[in-house]
Each structure stands twice: as structure tokens, then as C-alpha cells.
Amino acid sequence: MTSRGGETFDIARAVSEIDELLARPLPEAGPTAHEWLPFTQEWTLISGSGLLIAPLWESDSFTGLRGSEWDEASEAGENNLAALADALDARWGPHRRTGMRVPIMRRIANEPMPLLFRTLCDNDLLGDLVVWGPTGSPGWSAGAGPGAAGPRWVGVSVSQCDGDAPMILTATVTGQPLTELQE
Numbered sequence: 001m002t003s004r005g006g007e008t009f010d011i012a013r014a015v016s017e018i019d020e021l022l023a024r025p026l027p028e029a030g031p032t033a034h035e036w037l038p039f040t041q042e043w044t045l046i047s048g049s050g051l052l053i054a055p056l057w058e059s060d061s062f063t064g065l066r067g068s069e070w071d072e073a074s075e076a077g078e079n080n081l082a083a084l085a086d087a088l089d090a091r092w093g094p095h096r097r098t099g100m101r102v103p104i105m106r107r108i109a110n111e112p113m114p115l116l117f118r119t120l121c122d123n124d125l126l127g128d129l130v131v132w133g134p135t136g137s138p139g140w141s142a143g144a145g146p147g148a149a150g151p152r153w154v155g156v157s158v159s160q161c162d163g164d165a166p167m168i169l170t171a172t173v174t175g176q177p178l179t180e181l182q183e
Helices: 011-023 067-092 101-108 115-122
Strands: 033-036 043-048 051-058 096-098 129-132 153-159 168-174
Touching: 011 051, 011 067, 011 153, 011 168, 043 115, 051 115, 067 129, 067 153, 067 168, 101 115, 115 168
Parallel strands: none
Antiparallel strands: 033 043, 043 051, 051 168, 096 129, 129 153, 153 168
16 A cells, blocks of 8 residues: 555654655646555655645554454554644644545545545545644745745645555645635
8 A cells, every 4th residue: 555554653753754745845737646666566655736645654454353453453543643743733833623524525426626635535545634834844934035935734644445454644745725625
């Protein structure tokens, strides 16, 4: 699935990787594209016009887990998200939630939606986003000249595409406000 399979979750590494995403230029245009590891074909990055999405952690498969074992494995993913949110709250202040219910319903109905939400849905990254922003990218200031990276919004979420699949903790960085879609 992702390049993070089999790794232990590490908050410091996750925060550092979010910083790396913030420092990268956002694509100005073009189609959404995946970056893959050459031999395993596990994804490492999704990029599209004004957005970057990267996996930060992937759990083991849930295949064969039932009852309390499944609950404990699911809780581990939620705990990783909560710990990362606490670390980012300390940096950027309180987060807000951006729900994925409306994008999921629009996907089912085959209705149009912004590229960010379409990309999340197309990749089964359906967990509600924990969002901060605008954060500014490293070196950004309000008076920066043309070509300077502008303000950035960061969202993190944990998703599971089905009951047996691993949970995936991802970071999303965008140059547009991460706000909940209205019905």
C-alpha cells in the first residue's frame, strides 16, 4: 500500500516529514500524480495542483482480527493521530476538524468537488481531517515577493479503506484553506 508499512510510528519523524512537505513547492497545475517506490510500487507521495499528500504511518493488516483485537488495532491508529495532533497543536495552536462525510456522499453520487477532496476520496483516504492553517511555509512572510511560497494549510487524518486493510496516517499540505464542504 504505502512506503510506511512495517514502520513504528514516531512523532518526531512525522513532524519532520510535515515540515519537509511544507518546504516543498506546491504544483501550480497539472494532473494528480503518484510517486512510487520502484520495486514494491508502494506510494510515497500524491501531488496535484496546489496539494501534496504523504503517508506518515501504516499499520499492519487487520486480516484475521476480530472483536477486541480489531478494536485495539483501530485504537492504535486513532492514538497516533491524537498524539500527532497534540504535537502540532503545541506548534500552531488548536486544530479544527474538517469532515469527509460530504465528499464521500458527493463521490457516491458522482458529483463534482474540489481536487483535494476528490484526490482524498479517489485514494480511499476518507478519515476526517485534523486541520491547522494558515501556517506559512518556511521562510514565508506576508510581504514576500512573487514566487515565494505563501501560506499553507496542513491536515492529518487516519483512514482505513475496509475492515481488513491497514490504517494509514497521512499528511495533506495545500495552498488553499482546508474547509469542510457544504451539502
